[in-house]
Amino acid sequence: MASIFDALYLVDKRTDTARAADICINTGIIGALGAALTGLADWSETYGRPARVGVVHATSNTIALSLYTTSFFLRRRRRSAGMLASLAGYAFATIGAGLGGHLVFAENQGVNHAAAEDLPTEWIRLLPMDELMDGTPHRAKVKERDIVLVRNAGKTYALLDSCAHLGGPLHKGTADDCSITCPWHGSRFSLIDGRVLDGPATSNQPTFETRVIDGYVEVRAFSAEAP
Numbered sequence: 001m002a003s004i005f006d007a008l009y010l011v012d013k014r015t016d017t018a019r020a021a022d023i024c025i026n027t028g029i030i031g032a033l034g035a036a037l038t039g040l041a042d043w044s045e046t047y048g049r050p051a052r053v054g055v056v057h058a059t060s061n062t063i064a065l066s067l068y069t070t071s072f073f074l075r076r077r078r079r080s081a082g083m084l085a086s087l088a089g090y091a092f093a094t095i096g097a098g099l100g101g102h103l104v105f106a107e108n109q110g111v112n113h114a115a116a117e118d119l120p121t122e123w124i125r126l127l128p129m130d131e132l133m134d135g136t137p138h139r140a141k142v143k144e145r146d147i148v149l150v151r152n153a154g155k156t157y158a159l160l161d162s163c164a165h166l167g168g169p170l171h172k173g174t175a176d177d178c179s180i181t182c183p184w185h186g187s188r189f190s191l192i193d194g195r196v197l198d199g200p201a202t203s204n205q206p207t208f209e210t211r212v213i214d215g216y217v218e219v220r221a222f223s224a225e226a227p
């Protein structure tokens with residue numbers, strides 16, 4: 001927006017237009033500081049390639065922020081130099097935005113890692129009931145998706161295994177009477193309905209209906225038709 005107002009200012013030379021550009025720059029600088037803090041919090045929980053892309057993303061945005069801040073000061077004395085500095089800032093902000101999009105859409109950062117898609121609505125037979133030990137999470141596979149089974153006080157619970165937060169393996173976590181805790185960052189989900197009981201996860205964990213037929217545990221995703 002600042003660049004658009006700058007371009008208009010070059011045409012109309014009106015003080016109001018220049019002031020509009022300045023307000024955009026000031027607001028953007030304040031917003032960028034908040035975004036940096038939330039970005040840092042997200043980055044602190046990433047590993048490997050996403051963490052490296054995150055460093056480049058943060059570097060681009062930091063350069064952009066420095067250039068916009070330089071522009072903020074320059075605009076008071078040499079508006080044309082300030083306009084050039086903000087244009088350079090825009091270029092770096094665009095690179096940073098592209099990398100931010102890559103982190104979300106290609107690296108799956110900051111998204112729900114337990115999307116309830118393509119889950120079976122028909123009953124799937126998994127394993128003999130006596131292979132499940134009370135209170136010990138057990139991994140099983142349902143149509144290429146890992147799920148975690150927990151037996152407790154005669155009941156069997158089933159949730160998607162990949163933690164909604166960042167994909168941690170719930171079957172390596174700990175279970176108690178009513179919940180299971182992710183081993184990576186400690187999110188806790190209700191065994192009954194997958195509700196988030198403790199963060200950092202913000203999305204609920206998909207759950208399955210379970211039944212025991214002929215001594216075997218069977219599961220299916222909850223559906224509108226389910227009784």
Ligand code: FES
Binds near residue numbers: 165166183186
């Ligand atoms: S992956 Fe972070 S709490 Fe599960």
